[in-house]
Amino acid sequence: MAKVLYIEDNPDNMQLVQRVITALGYQFLWAADGLTGVRMVEADQPDLILLDINLPDIDGYEVARRLRANKNHLYVPIIAITANALKGDAEMALSAGCDVYMSKPVNIRELRAHVVGFLPNTKAPAAPGQEQAI
Ligand code: MN
Numbered sequence: 735m736a737k738v739l740y741i742e743d744n745p746d747n748m749q750l751v752q753r754v755i756t757a758l759g760y761q762f763l764w765a766a767d768g769l770t771g772v773r774m775v776e777a778d779q780p781d782l783i784l785l786d787i788n789l790p791d792i793d794g795y796e797v798a799r800r801l802r803a804n805k806n807h808l809y810v811p812i813i814a815i816t817a818n819a820l821k822g823d824a825e826m827a828l829s830a831g832c833d834v835y836m837s838k839p840v841n842i843r844e845l846r847a848h849v850v851g852f853l854p855n856t857k858a859p860a861a862p863g864q865e866q867a868i
Contacts, residue, residue: 735759735760735761735765735780736760736761736781736782736853737760737761737762737763737778737779737780737781737782737847738755738760738761738762738763738780738781738782738783738853739763739764739769739771739774739775739780739782739783739784739785740752740755740762740763740764740765740767740772740783740784740785740786740799741765741767741784741786741794742764742765742766742784742789742815743766743767743786743788743789743790744772744786744787747786747815747838747840748766749763750766750840751784751815751840752844753843754842754846754849755839758849758850760849760853762786763778763780765771766790767789767790767791767792768789768790768792768793768796768797769791771789771790771797772776772800772801773796775801775807776806780810781810781811781813781852781853782810782811782812782813782849782852782853783801783810783812783813784792784794784813784815785797785798785812785813785814785815785832786815786816787814787815787816787817787818787823788816788817788818793831794814794816794827794832794849795826795827795830796830798812798814798827798830798831798832799830799831802830802831809834810850811833811834812831812832812833812834812850813831813832813833813834813835813836813845813848813849814827814832814834814835814836815840815845816835816836816837816838816840816859817837818837820835823835832847833852834848835849837852847855
């Protein structure tokens, strides 16, 4: 089962995203600050990272830079999810090493599409009645 790590200090956002990720059939991990997040990437080897930018310690840009500075984490997909609406934030997230930038409030359909798109070979188990013929 693919693992998705969400680095986010807001419990309400965390719970919303947790519901989406677990409903898709993925394992959900949570880190409430940036340094814990970096440590959990080392320890848990997630297949995808969802990353808040405004965190209580190091910000999400710094988290992304630290991960990309480690050759073990050059290619793990990182989706930045942030309330920052300032011009240039998307560019900053991308130049820090994030693959995709999403703004809050989280659009559930957009989040699902990105997550499934980055984890194409780890298809979530089909719900009863939703199996598809190959
Ligand atoms: Mn935050």
